[in-house]
Amino acid sequence: MSLSVEFSGVCKDFGPIRVLHGVDFSLAPGRVYGLLGENGAGKSTLMKILAGYEPISAGVVRIDGEERSWLSSREAEQAGIVLIHQELNLAEHLTLTQNLFLGHELTRGGLLDERTMATRAQHYLELVGLQRAPATKVRQLIVAEKQLVEIAKALSRQARLLIMDEPTATLTPGETARLFALIARLKAQGTTIIYISHKLDEVKQITDEVVVMRDGRFVSRGETASFSRQQMANLMVGREMSDMFPPRLPPPEGTEIALAVSRLCVPGWVTDLDFEVRSGEIYGFAGLVGAGRTEAFEAILGLRERKGGRIQLAGKAVRIDSPLAAMRQGLTYLPEDRKGKGLHIDLGLAENLTLMTLARYAHPWLDKGAEQAALTRAINDFGIKAGSHSARARMMSGGNQQKLALAKFLHPDPRVIVLDEPTRGVDVGAKRDIYFLIQRLAAEGRAVIVISSELIELIGLCHRVAVLRAGRLQAVLPAHHLTEEELIAYATGTH
Amino acid sequence: MQPVPTDTRKERLLSLLSATGPLLGLILLCLLGALLNPDFATLDNLLNVLTRTAFIGIIAVGMTFVIMSGGIDLSVGAMAALIAGAMILIMNRLGAGVLADAPLLVVVLGIGLALLLGLLFGAGHGLLITKGRIEPFIVTLGTLGIFRAVLTYLADGGALTLDDTLGDSYSPVYYGSLLGVPIPVWVLLLVALAGGLLLNRTAFGRHVQAIGSNEQVARYAAIRVDRVKLLTYALLGLCVGIATLLYVPRLGSATPTTGLLWELEAIAAVVVGGTSLKGGEGRIFGTLVGAILLSVISNILNLTSIISVYLNAAVQGIVIIMVAFMQHRR
Numbered sequence: 139m140s141l142s143v144e145f146s147g148v149c150k151d152f153g154p155i156r157v158l159h160g161v162d163f164s165l166a167p168g169r170v171y172g173l174l175g176e177n178g179a180g181k182s183t184l185m186k187i188l189a190g191y192e193p194i195s196a197g198v199v200r201i202d203g204e205e206r207s208w209l210s211s212r213e214a215e216q217a218g219i220v221l222i223h224q225e226l227n228l229a230e231h232l233t234l235t236q237n238l239f240l241g242h243e244l245t246r247g248g249l250l251d252e253r254t255m256a257t258r259a260q261h262y263l264e265l266v267g268l269q270r271a272p273a274t275k276v277r278q279l280i281v282a283e284k285q286l287v288e289i290a291k292a293l294s295r296q297a298r299l300l301i302m303d304e305p306t307a308t309l310t311p312g313e314t315a316r317l318f319a320l321i322a323r324l325k326a327q328g329t330t331i332i333y334i335s336h337k338l339d340e341v342k343q344i345t346d347e348v349v350v351m352r353d354g355r356f357v358s359r360g361e362t363a364s365f366s367r368q369q370m371a372n373l374m375v376g377r378e379m380s381d382m383f384p385p386r387l388p389p390p391e392g393t394e395i396a397l398a399v400s401r402l403c404v405p406g407w408v409t410d411l412d413f414e415v416r417s418g419e420i421y422g423f424a425g426l427v428g429a430g431r432t433e434a435f436e437a438i439l440g441l442r443e444r445k446g447g448r449i450q451l452a453g454k455a456v457r458i459d460s461p462l463a464a465m466r467q468g469l470t471y472l473p474e475d476r477k478g479k480g481l482h483i484d485l486g487l488a489e490n491l492t493l494m495t496l497a498r499y500a501h502p503w504l505d506k507g508a509e510q511a512a513l514t515r516a517i518n519d520f521g522i523k524a525g526s527h528s529a530r531a532r533m534m535s536g537g538n539q540q541k542l543a544l545a546k547f548l549h550p551d552p553r554v555i556v557l558d559e560p561t562r563g564v565d566v567g568a569k570r571d572i573y574f575l576i577q578r579l580a581a582e583g584r585a586v587i588v589i590s591s592e593l594i595e596l597i598g599l600c601h602r603v604a605v606l607r608a609g610r611l612q613a614v615l616p617a618h619h620l621t622e623e624e625l626i627a628y629a630t631g632t633h
Numbered sequence: 634m635q636p637v638p639t640d641t642r643k644e645r646l647l648s649l650l651s652a653t654g655p656l657l658g659l660i661l662l663c664l665l666g667a668l669l670n671p672d673f674a675t676l677d678n679l680l681n682v683l684t685r686t687a688f689i690g691i692i693a694v695g696m697t698f699v700i701m702s703g704g705i706d707l708s709v710g711a712m713a714a715l716i717a718g719a720m721i722l723i724m725n726r727l728g729a730g731v732l733a734d735a736p737l738l739v740v741v742l743g744i745g746l747a748l749l750l751g752l753l754f755g756a757g758h759g760l761l762i763t764k765g766r767i768e769p770f771i772v773t774l775g776t777l778g779i780f781r782a783v784l785t786y787l788a789d790g791g792a793l794t795l796d797d798t799l800g801d802s803y804s805p806v807y808y809g810s811l812l813g814v815p816i817p818v819w820v821l822l823l824v825a826l827a828g829g830l831l832l833n834r835t836a837f838g839r840h841v842q843a844i845g846s847n848e849q850v851a852r853y854a855a856i857r858v859d860r861v862k863l864l865t866y867a868l869l870g871l872c873v874g875i876a877t878l879l880y881v882p883r884l885g886s887a888t889p890t891t892g893l894l895w896e897l898e899a900i901a902a903v904v905v906g907g908t909s910l911k912g913g914e915g916r917i918f919g920t921l922v923g924a925i926l927l928s929v930i931s932n933i934l935n936l937t938s939i940i941s942v943y944l945n946a947a948v949q950g951i952v953i954i955m956v957a958f959m960q961h962r963r
Contacts, residue, residue, distance in 0.1 A: 441852065461855040471853070479853045482846045484913060493843055493854045496836035503834040546854070 140167035140328040141218060141298045143188065147197035150183050150354075157183050158354045160197060165349075170321060170331045172345035172362060174338075174374050176537075176565035180354040181334050185301045189221035190214030212241075218298030222288045222305060230277040234287060235259040237276055238294050262290040267316045282309050282427045289317070299330045306340060307563060310426035310591065311626050318344050336565065338367045339594060350374055375567050382570050383598035384577040386617065390418035390601075394452055396585035397469065397554045399438065402447035407433035408609040411447075415554065415585040420576060422600035423589040424625045430609035431589045432474060435556050439464050439471050451554065465494060465550050472547040474558040474589070476536075480543040483532035487524055488513040490531055490542060495550050516545040521571050537568025544575065555579060556587040561595060573599060593622045607631050655906050655922040662929050670936040680815055682932045683925070687817035688713075688876040689895060690924035693902035694828040695872030697920045698865040700903050701832075703845040703912030704769040706758065706866065709873050710895030711780035716750045716877040717887035718784040721793045728799045736802040743803070747878040748871060754780075755870020759863030777896070785889040795885040807882040817879045821921075824875060829917040841865060845912025894946050901953040902927055910957060927952070 144164035150157050158180045165171055175181045186192040188199060190208030198205050201217060208214045211221070228237050235252075238259045244251040259272040268286040276284060285305060292300055306314045321331055321344055335341055341348060342362060350357045350373045358373050365373075371382070393416045402411040407430040415421040423431045437444035440459040449456055451467050458464045461471070473479035481490055488509045492499055499505050499512075513527060520541045524534060531539055540560070548555060557576065561569045576599060580586050590596050596603050597620040605612045605628035612628040627633040666673035692709050699706050724743040732739050754776070761772045787793065795803065809816050832838035840861045843851040852858050881887070906923030908915030927949055934942045 460857070461853060462857060465855045470855075473853050478847075479849050482843055482850050482913075484846050485843065489839065489843075493839070493851075493856070496839055500836040502836075503830070504836065504839065550855075 140330050141202050142167045142330070143299065144200040144203075145184070145188075145197070146200065148184065148187065148194060148199065149196035150180075150187060150192065151195045156195075156354065158187075158195075161351070161354070161356050163349055163356050163359060165330060165332070167330050168325065168328045169346045170325050170333060170344060172341035172348040173332055173334045173351065174341065174348055174370055175351035175357075176374050176567060179351045179374070181351055182303060184351070185221055185303065185332065185334065188214070188299075189219050189301060191221065215295050215297075218296065219301070220292040220295050220297035220299070221301040221303070222292050223303060228276045228284055228287060231275060233273050233275055234263065234270060234290075235272040237287060238262060238272075238291050242295070258294065259290075262294045263287075265293060266290045266320060267313075280428055282313050285309060286313070286317075289320070293324075297329060299332070300324065301332045301334070303334045304336065304563070305333075306335065306337065310428075310629075311593070312426060312630055314340070336563075336569075337592065338370050338566075341370065342367055371566050374565075382566075382573060384574050386599075386601075387577065387581060389617065390416050390580075393417040393419075393583070395450070396452060397587075398448075398450040398453075400448045400450075402434060402437065402449075403445040404430065404433050404437040404609070405443060405445055407442075408437065408606075411606075411609075411611055413604055413611070413614070415587060417553070417583050417585050418580050419602070420580045420586045420588060420600045422596040422603035423587065423606060424593065424596055424603050425606035425629050427591065429606040429629065431606050432558055433609075434606075435471055435558065435587075435589070439469075465552070468553040469556070470494070470547045470550055470552040470554075471556040472543060472558055472560060474562060476539060476543055476562070481531050481539055481546070483539070484530060486528060486530055487522075487542060488527070491516055491546050491549060494546065512549070516542075516549075520545045520575065535565070535568075537564040537571075540564045540568065540572065544572065548579070552584065554585045554587070556589070558589045559591065560588060561590075561592065593625050596620065596625070597622065605629050655919050655926060658905075659922055659926045659929065662926060662933070666929060666933045666936070669933065669939075673933065673936055678932070678936075680818065682928050683818045683821070684815045685932075686924050686928040687821040688880050689898045689902055689927065690821045690921060691824045691872050691876040691879075692869070692895060692899040693906075693920045693924045694824050694917060695865075695869030696899045696903045697828065697906070697908055697915050697917055698832065698841055699769075699869050700900070700908050700910060701845045701912055701915040702841045702862055702865045703848060704762065704862065704865065705900070706769065706773045706869055707896050708754075708758070708773040708777040708780055709869070709899055710892035710897075711777045711784070712751070712754050712870070712873050713877045713880065713892035713895060714887060714889070715780040715784045716747050716754075716874060717881050717891055718787050718793050719750060720747050720877070720881055721795050721885075721887055722787060724799055725796050728796050736799050739799055740803045740806075743881075744806075744878045747881075748874040751870040751872070751874025751877070752867055753870070755867040755873070756863065758870070759866035762866065763859035763862050781889065784887065784891070788888060790889065792886045792888040795881065800882070800885040803882040803885075805882075807879055820875065820879060824872065825917055825921045828920075832915075832917055837861065837864065842913060842915075845909075845914075847913070897946060897949060897953070898924075898927055901949050904953055905956050 142165060145161050148158055148161040161184060173181050183192060187194050190211040190213055194207060199207065229240065235256050239255050244255050256272045263270065263272060266286045266289050268283055268290065270283065276287065305317060309317060325331060333345055345362045347359065348362050348365060348370060349359045352374065395414050396417045398414045400412045403409055411434055425431050433442060436442040438449060438458065439461050440463065441461065449458060451469060456467050458467060477483055491513055492509050499508055510527065516522065517524060522538050522541045524538065531542060561572050576586055576588065588596065588599060601617055602614055603620060603625065604614045605625060607629055615624060672678055696706065720743045723746060724739050727742060728736060728739045758772055758776065761767050762769050806816055811819055840856050843856060844858055844861055848858060902924035903920050904910060905926055906916060906919030908920065930948055931945045934940055934945055940948065
């Protein structure tokens, strides 16, 4: 049932650039492997070769001791190797059943066999714990549910080797727990699993063995139990990382209330939300996906309908009906969806940086020299590694894009900054940089609000954390009460 | 976790190619024209081509903004026809009535009317598209029908013709020239220059590009997306007004076929000039070259007998499809 893999001297070139430099390692059947590495380490490329999405440039891949190469992902799937993509590849307008069987439709007498497909789809959906009818259209699902559909799709292909690339990036703790139970069950059935994640606590929890890659090369491997989280991080980055988080500053006392929100209602999402954030404070928002955290702030910004609710900035009641009005009052919001809402990935770096504050550069003609100077300052301030100043945002790695996005939303010099999932999809090194940046912002006297699904991050950074469940505030916990158990208990309503 | 491409050289080469491609095409086409007919490469013919480019070129400058922001306007030809008709009707009435002794004033009022109507029609499109949340394709397809039908109704199916005295006062606007260059060519150059400045050197231009590149990102970046979009349509309407006020003195009449297929030519000029139909990328200079290129093609068809001049629109259609295909592959 299960299958073994051996990489031998695997190289991959994209044009003149070599991204994999002779990778050698092998994977025994029926185990759960954590594949670790920073963005750009070559993990995804290697997995794409294994699953038939990219041709190999040099070297061999052996499956069960036999040299194999695929012309397409379909061939790899027939051999039992299935990759679940980081980016979701579902057809929004089709139903769950139609997506599960896309390209593999069952037929009877030349016509689609709808009934059998629906029954089987139901089976796989139950297996991944998605409580939705097979006839539901994918566009009606939230992102976390779509991720589960991707996994159900992989299962329906009878995978013997399952590759999961950041599967929990959008999942809540509850859904993650369910996914882990599923992984354990698959392993018991003999499926080999390769698990790629930046979340080291998860890797620690569910993998048997870890393989570390860096700069397109194999670096190290070993039983998961023999590594501490810190050791894994050090291996990935290739240097000592004494600590991920900056030492916590004492909570600000007696500073002004920078943002006060009372009785905020967002139809369908949030009910009677009250909170206050002081200048110099790092204030976290925890909760499951769909708890209404993002929606609350989109409503505060005027991007979403809100009913009632008073917003005060620095003690003054304000009317905010658009992101522009919010920015003028000193409040900006970094969206969680970097490519869809945060950055123009097809535009240049300077264009992205200055977009919110062009008025500053237009007299009335845009001063491109001043824009370039601002970019140079931002590159130094935020530690952005940009190949060239004239590069486009899409050419940078996730971590550097995120730093550029941070620079963009801080460029208006807000007194209150809301950061929605500030470290999603960025590598360990960039994460650490961002944590230190967040603390610097607070030390400068700004109020920093961090919305995050990574509890570790909230615990490591925040002075206080508000927990939302189904649109209602459950608790506001001070720093010394912050534990994962406590946060999860409030977020899931099991306190 | 894509590999980060370090060579921006290829990217730069591509962008250089897409910037100079239309110009290269234009030069080749001119060489071809000179080879095929000795009359082609004369100053007279050159000025003639440029003058004929003026209407489409001016509209195409406005169209560049609309397309760059991710929109489209199919109504420009019909809009030009209706503005021309309305101008002629009102100017004739004024010229025959209270202002009979001041034909020049009538012309000035007519010109003002053309600009105002263009602005109003464009703003109307913008409102329906932003506040009404209707696809630009549908809105302007609808007004295409409305504009042309209203003109046909006003003209009673025939032609609206400018009174002779007014025509005489108005004709220098098209037939006159300054420093040997016809007025319409001057206007085209001015409009293109202003358009280029607006697009490349102002916050408005940057906002247009940002919206076309990704509207959602622009919204989160505190840009007033609806207002910017509305302004692009109003700007295009204004350009149609300018083109029409140059067009009316040429023939002095408006008929149901006035401005026919101008939308095709204007959109073709923009696309040939290297502006992406998906929005987010474009150049005014490219649009200008695109417009000239299209009228050179029609000029060559006129001067030679290789392809019938009746197939002019077909050639333009083929050009637009070919360029869009190449854009897609890039």
